Amino acid sequence: MTDTAALAEPRPPRRRPRTHGVGRPAWSALVVTVAAVVATPVLAVVVDGLGNSAALPRDLGQMILTTLALMLGVGAGSLVVGGGLAWLVTAYRFPLRNLLVWLLVLPLAMPAYVLGFVFLSVFDVAGPVQSFLRAVFGADVWVPEVRSLPAAIIVMSLSLYPYVYLMARSALIEQSSGTYDAARTLGANRGRALRRVVLPLARPSLAAGLALVMMETLTDFATVQYFNVQTVSVGVYLVWKGTFDFHAATRLAVLVLLFAVAVLVAERALRGRARYHQQGGRRQGFEPERLRGARAWAATALCLAALSAGFLIPVAQLLVWAVGQVISDASFLADPRFAEYLANSLLVAGVTSLVCVGLSLCVGHAIRLGGGRLVSGAAQLTTFGYAVPGAVVGIGVLLSFAALDAGLERAGVPGGTGLIVTGSVVGILYAYVIRFLAPAYQSVSASLEKISPTLTASALSLGAGPRRMLGRVHLPLARPGVAVALMLVVIDAVKELPIVLLLRPFGFTTASVWVYELARENFWEKASLPALVIVAVAIIPVFVLVGQTRRREAHRTVPGKAGQ
Amino acid sequence: MHLRPLTTTLVGLTALTSVLTGCSAIGGSSADLQIYSARHYDLEGAFGQFTEETGITVEFISGDDAELLERLKAEGEDTPADVFMTVDAGNLWNGARQDELAPTSSAVLDEAVPEDLRDADGRWYGLALRARTVTYNPDAVDPAEFDAVDTYAGLADPTWKGRLCMRDATSAYTQSLVASLIDLHGRERALEIVRGWVANEVSILSNDVLLLEAIDAGTCDVGINNHYYLARTLAENPDLKVDLYWASQEGAGTHVNISGAGVVQGSDNPEDAQKLLEWLATDGQNAFVDANHEFPVNPAVEPEPVIAAFGDFERMPLNAEAYGTLNADAVDLLAEAGYK
CATH class of the missing domain: 3.40.190.10 (Periplasmic binding protein-like II)
Incomplete structure (x- = not known):
């Protein structure tokens, strides 16, 4: 109990007990290798960017300001929405709460490139909303500018908040209610207990979620373009296309990387130097308070409102288009390519998520074993790819393999690497792992960090080897984080577009490429079906995760296990 | 012992990856x-x-x-x-x-x-071949209002204030049109034209179909569109209130790509x-x-019947080198003119 009380008050940072001064060399080497492999393509782009003196765009200053405003706006928005909703569904009971707990994750399933065009066709001048307003209030009715920075911030916050929501929620579930109860017993009201106990404990998770949101915002080039918001990432594409010169674009890509560094630094600062650890494996969780009457329905309405913009409205619009398409030409449904494209999407996403989570566990584990600055620096480097726009990662992979190919041929290997990158799915998988290690690592390490180091130390002192400890101690305790990681990567990978578009071999098409090809030509009705399929596929891992969360929640109500 | 799941996973992954690689490499180039x-x-x-x-x-x-x-x-x-x-x-x-x-x-x-x-x-x-020309709502515009010599430049005239809709500066269509204006008139005059559009409070939309819908809905009178978007939209909705005007027929001809x-x-x-x-x-x-x-x-x-119905037109001769070399200038010019 003394330990629990100590947890409640953030106290001066205590040094993490190092289990071994230099860590385990084999594990440290593994982390450094992973970081090197993952960073090479990104470095290839940086080298290219620093090595040329192409002109920068005229409105670069404006682009930088826009990027900052967008990232801060979306970060704040998703923190409030995601964190608030997570607290709401965890600490209170209200109508539809059990359903909403997992429905609230669904905006994740909506690819940005779909959300953008759907949103605009609903809300832009010729869309049903404005047409309705004009019909009711006359042609001169004032409507806020849809294609603007504030609109982009709102829409992106409402579609990206699930990252914060998921992380916050798993943090809240993992928190033992003992600390919260202790605070309440000691006289703190709900608000004070939330501020002083729950939030500090959830801070690493909130920071991790926030970092993901900001990186998504930074690399997005689909949604922002629909809203005519020119961020630095959009600038990379504009310069690339506008000048027909890839090297001119890499200079801007380096700038994007600087933003990414800023996000990562900010994330570390937000996590703080203080470390909070739970004791043991017992998960108690909160006893939710039942809301009644108007307050209960207000809570339901709040959740539904948040869900509408990022999911319900776009899905409704897609369904309308899809039904129209099926009525006019149902043969589309029987297209055998449907299944093939979907299988390709799933295969790549599945393999990517397993690799990413496996690597994240190894990296997170190696850090717990110690190893100092080098290892933690290398671990940071592995998450970098998430902050690099997909097409830039893809080009980086091409550049790296082209160099390797040339090197091998010079060294006398006939044919070099051949066509391994674009002749097989290896290039796609490689680029995907670079891009999506971050979401996997963020959630795995956020979970690992909550495991008390004394636990690690005692396992080691009892003679468990590092590998055995990973399998027996860390993995089971970090399971919620692992589940979230698997799910996030699968969803991200199914939605991913620029990389697969660039690196796919002949005969390899995914569902997202299919949507792209149709939407690009404004065949929205035709694109709506495969878009719905992507959304449906991305929902599956949500179900899996919810099942797991439910079991855990049910677990704690079992008598005998519920006691301290 | 307890490492088994992890090891199995890794071995499985390696196997799966090799299978994937093998399949695509073999099935790759058969045509x-x-x-x-x-x-x-x-x-x-x-x-x-x-x-x-x-x-x-x-x-x-x-x-x-x-x-x-x-x-x-x-x-x-x-x-x-x-x-x-x-x-x-x-x-x-x-x-x-x-x-x-x-x-x-x-x-x-x-x-x-x-x-x-x-x-x-x-x-x-x-x-x-595609033409990028002027489209308009026949209820709001008499085609005689257009400048038949240089229709694109004519839209910079204050009579069009508040009536224009165009594509965004990031669109390749906008960029190549402006590149051809630079090629035709020189940078200074082209800048003047684009500034004129901006001064006319042009509404910027992010795709050609939205442009046509906006003209049809009456929220703008005139737009600049690729001809085939109009043909395609007309094929779906013959009642669309949008007509096509072949730009600059008494001058350099309509911009094509x-x-x-x-x-x-x-x-x-x-x-x-x-x-x-x-x-x-x-x-x-x-x-x-x-x-x-x-x-x-x-x-x-x-040409097929729907676009044949738009009538014959003179096209601006295409200078691919100008489109290529002047595109960066066009991007710069659009930014300088404050065209988003």
């Missing part, structure tokens, strides 16, 4: 011709017909123009591609400049494709690649352009 295409419109139809008529099999991969070109460069001589197909003359010019396209000499192509729509060295050939293709430098089958280009420029013209309501480049081939 006679491989095509990288940044153009998507109904390629299956045209290529299917080509295979039927010639027995040459074709497979293609679609993607983004700039990225496909980088991919070609990175693949170098290992590239499986035989033909690079793209939209926008600037991209074709750039492919040739970067030395990714091989010179072809073909009497058939020289005969079929007008001189300004192909490379002098035969590295690329235009195959489909092309889709085209060239034989890839590292192609292992340039003969068949050339046959495909020849077929697309002659017998295959209708199969290639009609589904997307584009104009054939070959003057001997008739």
